Amino acid sequence: MDVFTAIETRRAVKHFEPGENMTNEEINKLLSATILSPTSYNIQHWRFVRISDSLLREQIKEAAWGQSQVTDAAELIVLCADTDAWQTNPERYFSETDEQTRTTLLDMLDSFYRDNKQRQYDETLRSCGIAAQSLMLAAKAMGYDTCPMIGFDQEKVGQLIQLPDGHIISMMITIGKARQPAHPRSGQLPLAEVFIEDRF
Ligand SMILES: Cc1cc2nc3c(=O)[nH]c(=O)nc-3n(C[C@H](O)[C@H](O)[C@H](O)COP(=O)(O)O)c2cc1C
Numbered sequence: 104m105d106v107f108t109a110i111e112t113r114r115a116v117k118h119f120e121p122g123e124n125m126t127n128e129e130i131n132k133l134l135s136a137t138i139l140s141p142t143s144y145n146i147q148h149w150r151f152v153r154i155s156d157s158l159l160r161e162q163i164k165e166a167a168w169g170q171s172q173v174t175d176a177a178e179l180i181v182l183c184a185d186t187d188a189w190q191t192n193p194e195r196y197f198s199e200t201d202e203q204t205r206t207t208l209l210d211m212l213d214s215f216y217r218d219n220k221q222r223q224y225d226e227t228l229r230s231c232g233i234a235a236q237s238l239m240l241a242a243k244a245m246g247y248d249t250c251p252m253i254g255f256d257q258e259k260v261g262q263l264i265q266l267p268d269g270h271i272i273s274m275m276i277t278i279g280k281a282r283q284p285a286h287p288r289s290g291q292l293p294l295a296e297v298f299i300e301d302r303f
Pocket of ligand 1: 116
């Protein structure tokens with residue numbers, strides 16, 4: 104599927120056909136594409152939690168105020184991130200580079216994030232946002248619809264998935280076959296309002 108078609112036809116679908124999960128091959132294909140998304144200093148701090156346990160899905164639905172897509176969709180991914188990834192064996196992020204490049208990048212990365220909790224946190228959200236869109240477009244190209252979600256009790260879902268210290272939940276994404284199309288677009292702002300040349 105052409106990337107413009109994927110962008111134009113991706114919509115937040117709220118009603119999914121209940122049924123089969125995606126195959127492991129499909130999930131691998133989807134997430135292998137997703138993790139090619141860019142991250143600052145190649146930190147790749149996203150962590151994708153696939154919820155296969157149906158009881159856990161029910162519990163998460165409850166924490167999401169009963170939103171039916173949580174249990175109806177073929178798949179539910181809780182998109183998390185490790186805020187400490189910048190300092191957890193960061194050599195891995197440059198393992199294919201020569202040693203001098205690696206040393207330079209490691210120094211730069213360290214001075215950029217050390218003692219800056221806000222930046223460490225912001226970076227996880229930037230990365231997850233980009234990954235989420237990659238995932239949703241790749242899913243569309245594979246014939247699936249998606250719904251990104253933040254309408255849930257983050258603390259409760261964190262407890263349910265045993266979110267480790269230093270990790271955050273960015274959003275959840277449901278993936279499946281649409282039972283009903285998304286609502287018509289609810290109010291797209293004109294490009295002229297959001298596109299600024301040089302200065303506000
Ligand atoms: C971060 C984020 C969180 C969202 N949370 C929910 C949610 O909890 N439940 C829901 O039904 N839709 C949710 N949406 C979907 C939005 O309502 C939808 O993306 C928006 O209205 C634009 O519609 P479109 O995605 O079909 O273009 C969320 C979207 C984003 C990006």
